[in-house]
Amino acid sequence: MQSIEIAPDARKEAVRIGRSKHDADRVLQCVREIAESAAFRNSQRSGQFLIYIVEQAIAGNFDALKERLIGIELFGRSATYDTGEDAIVRVTASDVRKRLLQYYGQFGEAMEWRVTLPRGCYIPELIHSPQHDKPDTGGTFASTAIEEVPAVAETPQATTAALSHVEALTGRSPLKQGTLTLAIAVTCFASALLTFSGCWFWLGHTTSGSQAPPVWAGLLDPHQPLRIITSDPNIAEIQGLTGQRITVSDYANHRYIPDPSKVSPVSLVFANNILRGDKVAAVDASIVADVAATAQRYDTDVLVRTARAIQLSDLATDGNYVVIGSPLTNPWSSLYLANADFRFAREPSGREYIEDIKPETGEKPQYTPSALGFATGQSLAIVAYLRNPDHRGHVLVLAGLNGEGTEAAGQFAVDAHRMEEALRGCGYTSGREVGNVEILLQLNMMAGLPSHVVMLSCHQLQY
Template identity: 25%
Template sequence: MPFEVPPLELDPDSAWELLQRVVNSQELRRATRLRELLLYVGQRSLKSHAASIREQEIGAAVFGRPENYDTNIDNIVRVNVSELRKRLCHYFETEGAAEPVLMEIPRGGYLPVFVARPAVEVVKPVESLENPPEPHREIPAIEAKPVEVVTAKSARSGRDVGTWVLWLLGSALALALVAAAVFWWQARTLRNELQPWQADAGRAAFWGQFFASGEQMDIVTADTSYALAEDLLQRPISLDDYLDYEYKNYANMPEVTPQTRDALNLVLSRNTGSVGDFEAAEQVLALNARSPLTRLASARSYTPQAIKSHNVVLIGSRQSNPWVELYKDRLNFYVEYDPARHRSYVVNRAPLKGEQAVYEIVNDRNRDLSVVAFVPNLSAHRYALILAGTDSQGTRAAGEFITSSEGLAAIRQRLPQGSYPYFEVLLSSTRLEGTTLQTAIVAVRGYTK
């Protein structure tokens, strides 16, 4: 249903409100990737007033593709934009039928435009000459009747009627109060289902700093191909080399054997992740999944501008998520990796009395260590949360702990009272067949804001 109408100069607030209604509509509610696509191109259109946007930019930002991937081979953006056009048309024909302004993505481009809904002309029926309208008729006068005299009996009857009316009004008021209570309970239940972070005071106090701020929050998943490359090279790869894709040239270094070179080229051609890391990201995302301001991103497609401007949750240690490197010098507890021994451990930079300088799990496959760090982000005006384990199962245990009421209550008891401080927590967890059984706090650090 293309709209052959010139675009409107809609004010940004009205355009943003319309975009929000479409993104949160029944048409797109379960189409997560299409919602992310529409929100991204919509924000680009409204904030930057760009005339166009490159297909590769959308593929990298929304679908996790490399920035210079071949769009002739990979048509994921064109396929999804085509589907999004159909969804927009269907929305404005059904759920958004009353919208006075329509939004469409014109063919040949990727940025949405706003157009006025075409007016529907109402055609009046033509009166037939064979059935002319009836001639004007005089309305007969209403005969006046004498006023009834009120007697004592009729007065008593009037009082009875008044009592009956008051009883009806009281009953109606009681029913209205019951209905209001039921509506409030249903609204609260629905809110808790859509926004579980508000289900109890403990989670609301911590997660409200992210979700109630009105700011974009990015959940950045780890890139295990990056960790595998470090294993093969037996050396760390810097964040700068990762962002510039310079680490892909490591395979051509003279000291790399042909077998290692082949393995590196295979690993670096893929963008992979671990189940435990994705489960941790899913636990955080589930707290506010309906919000268009909560976005899932991969480490490989993430950008320095985003980590500076948005609230961010980094999933995984520096070994698999290089963005953690930006915060390493600020942390007391951090997960380190020994590529020669292929083993992770936790460093305690400034041990207190009774604490160890290094925590490590040796020869116990059913135990994990993990770190949860809540710190200011790089701009110091937003927040960063780091969930890192000595393996992906430890990262998952950290995600379970920080998203649960019990875990947050245990952390809050160990922190200074007052407004929520920044903190770091070292956790130890036990598991059985991949299921976390118990997680306990080993050490805590709290910092005032």
């Protein structure tokens, strides 16, 4: 799994807390309350993990907060165990993040101390909320928030969900105070899935006024919002259930079952039940959080809409967009990938793969995943940065063959260092404006988590 560097201030804060018996006791008390709450009730392992990493952090033992050492010290693995084969630490860390989302969605405003675990690392960030006794959502939470982002996993197994409409416009003033908490309320009603009821993101500093990295420089405009269009996870189920492909024209005209006469009455009723409500994939929530945090650094507002809430006229305008999901889960992405080199295609069985219509030396004409979502194997994803067709602005498409792939694409795109490396590999030099470009990614999957994400190819698109 890709690692990220924690801000030195986060380490300093943990050490400072450890030197104050009062603060250390209060933090540990808060953490134990979280570990004993309903959010962690069904996972003793996750609760122990949370307490362990916080104890080590405030003790200043940051070297102990590495995957192998945690596996050895907390989970009793041998000193030579293979972290590539045994993902217990990564899986538990992911579960802890999800349970923290649930907990803070219910009790976050009343907590004196908050704990967050950034993706790709095991060093917690400890944040003090001095107004905990007088909750004030305008002070503690930034105005960058999604009122209700109900989520279901981007997999065929997620059958029904009750979700509400998503639309939020972000504000910028909290960043000028020095920190940002991104609140995303997430609810998931599916028997095989965890329930999310809140999400928040913290930044240690703002970089307002500095030059945005390549790609983002073309997407972020302080004078207009960055529009994010989340996927429609159940639309893939409908296509699998009915055997009918939904084109972007069908989707735009709300023909989610193009030919009902060819669908059995039972399947038709089931399909209509699936289509109730407006839905967002669980992985989209984390992507929205990361993209919104990036946008906030450069004083750009964010507007989030679900795919099903979009009309074709909404896209026929100037502006910058982030479109999440492949054409199977977000038909709007096919509008922008129609002339791309890497495209999503389907086998007669319905299984998706990625075809390269202009393979360069050493490339294959098609790339097929070795496993479906929530399995162990390899998958693929696309990051495409394109000019907004016939309009001013740019579009960033983040799409995978499954939820893990889409999540990997999102993580890759917000990682400025990796994006710059990819662009150099595509022939772009520093300071040169980025044109239409498409990046093909390969990732490993284990227990629903993407890891070892590598760039297979990068094409400059000539159109």
